Amino acid sequence: MQPLECRLATFVAKPASLLRRHSSAEKSWLAQERASLFQNKTQRGPLSFQKFGTSTRRAYLNMRKTKRRSSETSTTEARRPHPSGLASGRSAAGPSSASSSTTIIWLRGRGDLRVYDNPLLVHAQREKQPLIIIFTWSQADATGPFSYGDAQRAFMFSVIDELHRDLKRRYIQDIHYVRLRDQACASDYVELFDYLGKTLRANVLLLARRYEPPWRQLDDEIEHALKTMNRWKVFSYNMHLLHEPGAVGYTGDSPATFGHFGTLLPFYRAWERNAGHPPQPSEAVSWLPEAPQNLPWPETFSATIGDVNASEVIPECRELSTSSFSLVPSLQSTGLHPVGAGVARWDITVMRSWDVREEAVRAQLRQFLQDRLPRYESSKSRADRQSVSRLSPFLALGVVSVREMYHETRDALRRLPEHKRSKTFARRLIWRELAYWTLHHFPEAAMEPIRSHYTTQEWNEDPELIAAWQQGRTGYPLIDAGMRQLWQTGWMPQNIRMAVASFLIEYLNIHWMHGLQWFHHTLVDLDIAINAMMWQNAGRSGLDMWNFVIHPVTSSRTSDPTGAYVRQWIPELSQLPNEFIHAPWAAPESVRQAAAVRLGDTYPERIVNDLAEARRRSKRAVLEMRCRTEPHFFNDDGYDRIRVPILETGQSRLEHTGRSAGPHLYVWRHVFTRREFRGAPFGTLLSEQAASTKAPQLQPVALQDTPAAQGKIAEEAS
Numbered sequence: 001m002q003p004l005e006c007r008l009a010t011f012v013a014k015p016a017s018l019l020r021r022h023s024s025a026e027k028s029w030l031a032q033e034r035a036s037l038f039q040n041k042t043q044r045g046p047l048s049f050q051k052f053g054t055s056t057r058r059a060y061l062n063m064r065k066t067k068r069r070s071s072e073t074s075t076t077e078a079r080r081p082h083p084s085g086l087a088s089g090r091s092a093a094g095p096s097s098a099s100s101s102t103t104i105i106w107l108r109g110r111g112d113l114r115v116y117d118n119p120l121l122v123h124a125q126r127e128k129q130p131l132i133i134i135f136t137w138s139q140a141d142a143t144g145p146f147s148y149g150d151a152q153r154a155f156m157f158s159v160i161d162e163l164h165r166d167l168k169r170r171y172i173q174d175i176h177y178v179r180l181r182d183q184a185c186a187s188d189y190v191e192l193f194d195y196l197g198k199t200l201r202a203n204v205l206l207l208a209r210r211y212e213p214p215w216r217q218l219d220d221e222i223e224h225a226l227k228t229m230n231r232w233k234v235f236s237y238n239m240h241l242l243h244e245p246g247a248v249g250y251t252g253d254s255p256a257t258f259g260h261f262g263t264l265l266p267f268y269r270a271w272e273r274n275a276g277h278p279p280q281p282s283e284a285v286s287w288l289p290e291a292p293q294n295l296p297w298p299e300t301f302s303a304t305i306g307d308v309n310a311s312e313v314i315p316e317c318r319e320l321s322t323s324s325f326s327l328v329p330s331l332q333s334t335g336l337h338p339v340g341a342g343v344a345r346w347d348i349t350v351m352r353s354w355d356v357r358e359e360a361v362r363a364q365l366r367q368f369l370q371d372r373l374p375r376y377e378s379s380k381s382r383a384d385r386q387s388v389s390r391l392s393p394f395l396a397l398g399v400v401s402v403r404e405m406y407h408e409t410r411d412a413l414r415r416l417p418e419h420k421r422s423k424t425f426a427r428r429l430i431w432r433e434l435a436y437w438t439l440h441h442f443p444e445a446a447m448e449p450i451r452s453h454y455t456t457q458e459w460n461e462d463p464e465l466i467a468a469w470q471q472g473r474t475g476y477p478l479i480d481a482g483m484r485q486l487w488q489t490g491w492m493p494q495n496i497r498m499a500v501a502s503f504l505i506e507y508l509n510i511h512w513m514h515g516l517q518w519f520h521h522t523l524v525d526l527d528i529a530i531n532a533m534m535w536q537n538a539g540r541s542g543l544d545m546w547n548f549v550i551h552p553v554t555s556s557r558t559s560d561p562t563g564a565y566v567r568q569w570i571p572e573l574s575q576l577p578n579e580f581i582h583a584p585w586a587a588p589e590s591v592r593q594a595a596a597v598r599l600g601d602t603y604p605e606r607i608v609n610d611l612a613e614a615r616r617r618s619k620r621a622v623l624e625m626r627c628r629t630e631p632h633f634f635n636d637d638g639y640d641r642i643r644v645p646i647l648e649t650g651q652s653r654l655e656h657t658g659r660s661a662g663p664h665l666y667v668w669r670h671v672f673t674r675r676e677f678r679g680a681p682f683g684t685l686l687s688e689q690a691a692s693t694k695a696p697q698l699q700p701v702a703l704q705d706t707p708a709a710q711g712k713i714a715e716e717a718s
C-alpha cells in the first residue's frame with residue numbers, strides 16, 4: 001500500500017496521469033504539485049488564525065459556548081417524540097444512547113440522497129448506537145472530468161436541503177456539514193474521521209459506493225487507512241446500480257451474446273443471463289438511533305444562496321486540526337452551491353423546473369408508469385409532448401432508487417397488454433449499467449477517445465461556432481430549442497441530445513469533448529459514465545459508434561411535428577406557421593414579415609448553409625485520420641480495433657487485485673465501425689495500405705509480463 005497521497009488532487013489537475021505510467025517529466029510535475037499542495041495546506045492554519053486574531057478568536061469561542069448551551073436546550077426539546085409518530089418506536093427499540101460508540105453515515109451525493117431503499121439507514125438502525133449523518137464537500141469535488149457539474153451542484157444543494165428536512169421530520173436527525181480543504185485527498189478525510197472517532201467515539205462508517213475511478217480509489221484508500229487504524233468498521237453499499245460492473249459477467253466473447261463488443265444488445269443479454277434481477281428495494285426505516293450529545297458542530301444558521309458569499313461564512317465554521325477540514329454550520333458554508341460574481345444563478349433559473357422532494361419524485365415515477373409507459377414505444381421521440389420519465393437527475397444523485405424503478409417498471413409492464421409493453425424503456429436502465437461497465441473497464445472514457453487512434457483526428461476549433469452551439473444561436477430551430485432548454489432547465493430529452501450532439505460533430509466537425517464539457521457544466525442529470533459513453537459514441541470513438549447522422553431539419557419535423565417544442569423555447573419564432581417553423585429561412589419573406597421574424601436580427605442566420613458539404617468535410621476528417629493510422633488499428637474488414645483489458649468472468653483486473661490498481665493486461669478487439677468509414681473513397685486507399693502492410697493477427701499486448709499473465713492472454717486471444 002502506498003502512503004496516502006493527494007492522488008485525487010493530481011488526478012484532477014492532470015487526469016490522464018493516473019491512467020498511464022508517469023514519464024520522468026510527469027514525475028517531476030507531480031512532485032511539484034504535491035509540494036505546492038503541502039505548502040497550501042500548511043499555510044491555511046496560520047491564515048485562518050490571522051483572520052480571527054487571538055482576542056477575536058477567544059471572544060468568538062466564548063460566544064459559541066454560550067450559543068451552544070442555549071441550543072442544547074432546544075435540541076433536547078426537539079428530541080421529544082414527533083407528533084406525526086413517524087419517529088415513534090425509536091425509544092421502544094431502545095437505541096442505546098447509553099452506548100459509548102457512534103455510527104457515521106457519510107453522504108456524498110452519488111446514489112445516496114434518499115430515505116427509501118437506503119441500506120445505510122437500515123444498517124445504522126441495526127447497529128443501535130448513536131448516529132450522525134454527515135455530508136462532506138471539497139472544491140476537489142467540483143474540479144476535473146469526474147466532478148459534479150455546476151448546474152448539478154445547485155440541483156444537489158436543493159436535494160440535500162430537502163433530504164435534511166425529511167430526515168428531521170421523520171427521525172429527528174440532522175445532516176451535519178463538513179467542508180474539506182480545496183484539494184482534499186484521502187489523508188484529509190482520514191483526519192476528519194480520526195477526529196470524529198476521538199471526539200464522538202465513532203467506530204462505524206457507512207457509505208454508498210462510488211463507481212467513478214478516482215472516487216473509487218479515494219474511497220478505497222480511506223477505507224484501507226481507517227481499517228488499519230484498527231478501531232473502525234467500514235461498510236460500503238451499492239446504492240447506485242442494479243448490479244456492480246464486475247458482477248455482470250460480460251466479457252464479449254460468448255457466442256450467446258452475439259453483437260459487436262461493447263454495444264447494448266450483447267451486454268443486455270449477458271446482463272439478463274448472468275446477473276439476474278437485482279434485490280427488491282427496502283422500505284424506509286421506521287426509526288433511527290439518536291444523534292450523540294455534545295456534537296462539535298457550530299449551530300446552524302440559515303442564509304439564502306446568493307445572499308452569502310462562501311468566503312464570508314467560512315469564519316463561522318469550526319476550524320480544527322490543521323485545517324484539513326472544517327465543521328460548518330450549514331450546507332451553504334460547504335461551498336457546494338456555486339456562488340459569486342459571474343456565476344450563473346442556476347438556483348433561480350434551473351431549479352424552477354424541478355420538484356426535488358423524494359416523495360414527489362416517487363410520485364413522478366408512479367405517474368410515469370401509469371400514464372406514459374403504455375405509449376413510451378410510440379412517443380418516446382416526441383419532444384412536443386411529455387413522453388419520457390424525466391427522472392434522470394434523481395437517478396444521478398440517488399433520490400430515487402434504481403432498484404425501485406426497475407421492479408416498479410417490471411410490475412407495470414406485466415400489467416399492460418402485450419402490444420403496449422415497451423421493450424425500449426425496460427432496456428434504458430440496462431443502458432445505464434452498460435455506461436458504468438464501460439467506465440469501469442475504460443476509465444479514460446471521460447477524458448480521451450477509447451479508440452485511441454481517433455486522438456489524431458483533425459477538428460474545427462472555431463470558438464464562435466462553439467459559442468453559437470452552446471447558446472442556441474445556430475439558426476437551426478430544433479438545435480437552438482434544445483440548447484436553450486438545456487440552459488434554462490438543465491435537461492433535454494434523449495433524441496434532442498442526440499440531435500445537438502450529431503450537429504456539433506457531424507456538421508460542425510467540432511470535437512465531442514466540447515460537447516461533453518458543456519453538458520458537464522449545464523446538465524442537472526450529469527452522470528459521468530453515461531455522458532462519457534454517449535459523447536464517445538456520438539464522437540465515433542467509443543465502444544459503439546452511432547450508425548446514423550441526425551439531420552437538423554428532418555429530425556425537427558419528426559420529433560416536433562406540432563412545432564410546440566420549438567415555439568416553447570424559441571418564442572421569437574412562435575408566429576411562424578408549422579410549415580416553416582423548422583426551417584424559417586425557407587419561408588417567403590412575406591410569411592416571415594407577418595410572423596415578425598427577421599433573420600440575422602430577431603433570430604440568427606444559419607451558421608452552416610450547406611449541410612451536405614459540411615458532412616463531407618467531417619467525414620473526410622475521419623477518413624484522413626484512418627489513412628494516417630497504423631494498420632493494426634483495423635481488422636481486415638476495416639473495423640476499428642481497440643485494446644481491451646482482459647475480462648475474466650466479467651471481472652477486470654480491478655477486482656482481481658481487490659484494489660483500484662488499474663488494468664494491466666489487454667487484448668485487441670474489433671468494434672463496430674460505420675460502413676462509410678470502412679469503404680470508399682478513402683477506404684479504398686485504406687485497404688490498399690492495409691494490404692501492402694501485413695496487418696498483424698489479433699495480438700494481445702501485455703503490459704505486465706508475468707508468466708501467469710501471459711497464460712491469461714493466450715487464453716483470451718484464442
Ligand SMILES: Cc1cc2nc3c(=O)[nH]c(=O)nc-3n(C[C@H](O)[C@H](O)[C@H](O)COP(=O)(O)OP(=O)(O)OC[C@H]3O[C@@H](n4cnc5c(N)ncnc54)[C@H](O)[C@@H]3O)c2cc1C
Nearest residue numbers: 388389390391392428431432494497498525526527531534
Ligand atoms: C450526448 C448525450 C449525453 C447524455 N448525458 C447524460 C447524462 O449526463 N446523464 C444521464 O442521465 N443521461 C444522459 N444521456 C442519456 C439520456 O439522454 C438521458 O438519460 C435521458 O434523456 C434522461 O431523460 P429521462 O429520465 O426522461 O429518460 P427515460 O427515457 O425516461 O429513461 C429512464 C432512465 O434510463 C436511463 N437512460 C435513458 N437513456 C439512457 C442512455 N442513453 N444511456 C444510459 N442510460 C439511459 C436514464 O437513467 C433515464 O433517467 C445522454 C444522452 C446523450 C445523447
